[in-house]
Amino acid sequence: MNVLNYINGTLRPAVSGKAIDNYNPSIGAVYGTLPDSDSEDVQLAIEAAEAAFESWSKMPMETRFDWLMKIANEIELQKEEFILAESIDNGKPTWLASMSDIPRAVSNIKFFAAAQMNFPSESHHTPGQGINYTLRKPLGVVGCISPWNLPLYLFTWKIAPALAAGNTVVAKPSEITPVTAFLLTKICEKINFPKGVLNVVHGLGPKVGQPIVESKRIKAVAFTGGTQTGRIINKVCAEQFKKVSLELGGKNPNIIFDDVNIDEVIETTVKSSFNNQGQICLCGSRIFIHKNIYETFKVRFVERIQKLQIGDPLTDVNIGAVVSASHLEKILGYIELAKQEGGTILTGGKRFVPEGRCESGYFIEPTIIEGLDYQCRVNQEEIFGPVVTLTPFETEEEVIMMANSTLFGLACSIWTKDIERGHRMAEAIESGIIWVNSWMVRDLRTPFGGMKESGIGREGGFEAMRFFTEPKNVFVKY
């Protein structure tokens, strides 16, 4: 499939006419192209978005709701095409795209379409003097930059609240997985979505993402991606005092006490470790297990993981391909590093070569490692692949210290039947999101984001509506 940009309501190639190859990671081969856009395409997109801002921001909210719902409903109607496209473009099993990515993208759009109609403005009475009320105005043209791991899910997580709040958008999906964002823009063209309101420019981070971030005409940037890219974006935005929301990497602890139902914990830990080949920012990559159940957990977890099926994501497998050849090399590099750092590979640890059409695909066996110090690089740096480490602990204090020892602070799971301990741990762990006796249960109304180097700001619910609007307080004297 040859992907096109969507600028001012029209699907078109890059101005330069150049294109980049798009790879299918499960067969390790090129299967399409995308525009190799540059700052010229970004400028056209910004101009279109500026021209559309006046009418979109002043449109009655019911009409804006209808437009967003039309996109969501069309995705639902074409969901089989979206599921297949996401699976081929990213390497994830079709069941995962069908259970998670595509329905969640639809929910994101529907949720924010409704949220803008329920978004309250505040008022404060100043006794004896008067009343304050707070207007919340859309910002103007905003930039949305999203990664490859959950392509449509995170693309819509950004553009839906931005549009719902009345802004116009210039968006850049990851160059590694552009197809479902392209399908969404095909829908926009088909339904005659107001031109210039959403503009999608495909291409490389430095050639497309950077000009979006650097443009003084872009009023805010919402970014999800790696911490290093986030750091670059943050610097540019700081210079311009530009609003920025950063959802970055994680090295999330999964803490298991000795009073749990091990079967239940193992079933969820299979998912929190290896869903989407471990390429979810919320995956629990450091598993801390109380020493009283360490051996039992270890043996049963390893047995369970060895039963997982790896291979062609279009068939009935648990684990598909990782997203690219370079990402495969990065993950294998971390497995080698784990051996050098004194770790023992309990299962996995190698590239996996399926028979048949996927023999050149980028597959890695789900890998469990033990025996590493909590401070070593493998336990401190984000690997973002199907690799987890096991570490025993004895006391709450010890596990809190180890869990909080990284530069990240995105998500954490805590498993215990002791409710007081659950609350105590939730309070002590440095993390923007805590799940007690669960993992990745998402309510779109809740604040979502990370502490420390996992990001700045929160998205989700009214947090996102606040980010995408400028508050203006008005005081009226009695």
Ligand code: NDP
């Ligand atoms: P990257 O940071 O490499 O890229 C993210 C996006 O930024 C891509 O669209 C990329 O384009 C673009 N980009 C790259 N360089 C620049 C630049 N200089 N200026 C502007 N944009 C740029 O992340 P990945 O795509 O590798 O995604 C994986 C990362 O995302 C992991 O670290 C993961 O933890 C994090 N993530 C965080 C989540 C959260 O909510 N906290 C959720 C999901 C993922 P291109 O693809 O062309 O390089």
